[in-house]
Amino acid sequence: MRFNREAAITAIANTGWLAACTPAFRDWVLADLLWREVPEGQAASHAGAEDMGLCAIGQGQLAFLTGFAMPDIGTAYSGLPGMWFGHAPLLGLPMVGSTVARVDSLVGTIRLTQLRTRLADHPQDWQQIALTLSDIFMHAAGAHADLLMPDSRRRLAATILRLGGHRHRRYPLSPPPEIALTQEELAGTSAVSRNTAGKYLRDMEDEGLIDCRYGKLRILNPRRLMAIADDEQR
Numbered sequence: 001m002r003f004n005r006e007a008a009i010t011a012i013a014n015t016g017w018l019a020a021c022t023p024a025f026r027d028w029v030l031a032d033l034l035w036r037e038v039p040e041g042q043a044a045s046h047a048g049a050e051d052m053g054l055c056a057i058g059q060g061q062l063a064f065l066t067g068f069a070m071p072d073i074g075t076a077y078s079g080l081p082g083m084w085f086g087h088a089p090l091l092g093l094p095m096v097g098s099t100v101a102r103v104d105s106l107v108g109t110i111r112l113t114q115l116r117t118r119l120a121d122h123p124q125d126w127q128q129i130a131l132t133l134s135d136i137f138m139h140a141a142g143a144h145a146d147l148l149m150p151d152s153r154r155r156l157a158a159t160i161l162r163l164g165g166h167r168h169r170r171y172p173l174s175p176p177p178e179i180a181l182t183q184e185e186l187a188g189t190s191a192v193s194r195n196t197a198g199k200y201l202r203d204m205e206d207e208g209l210i211d212c213r214y215g216k217l218r219i220l221n222p223r224r225l226m227a228i229a230d231d232e233q234r
Helices: 005-014 023-032 112-121 123-147 152-163 183-190 194-206 222-229
Strands: 034-038 043-045 054-059 062-066 077-079 097-101 105-110 210-213 216-219
Touching: 005 023, 005 054, 005 105, 077 152, 105 112, 112 123, 123 152, 152 183, 152 194, 152 216, 152 222, 183 194, 194 210
Parallel strands: none
Antiparallel strands: 034 105, 043 097, 054 105, 062 077, 062 097, 210 216
């Protein structure tokens, strides 16, 4: 695996939650991150962990497998550069899900003891933590709303956009050129059958909206996909 840590630091400093934080807190986070490489297919975190620090995705892509979902659903969220996870232990709760690297990934971590010490010495920084929690809430609430769409085509378009970083982000990311995701996983995440997903994906390819390859999906026209998801064609 070859990673550019300077590029990863730039990515998380200028996108996502950390870009909205105060300069003092942001600089402290960037200075104390511990980096680790997570090979494709290996876990970056495990459900039930109680001592995990706050983690940032610097490069690569993770699959978030929530403990609330049925095992056959698979990916609940797609972790992209600039996104953070591991907040539950800071609040005294165990992790409710696991993360697995979909491609070779670089993850930075603030150790829980360091973060707790920082917050004890600078209690005003809890406002920064509240910002990241609000980002997670918006993403989760948006995903829930999308899955209530009765129309399968709209629901699939919304899910593609969300997994690609184009939808329900309080703090914008820099979406990657392609998403590491199989059609079967996308169908499960979108709550449609594999056959239904395949039909609509072929239609979207014919319309020039996406490029779907084995295990990978490239979004070519997010604006038109958004129009489908938001039912702006009526």
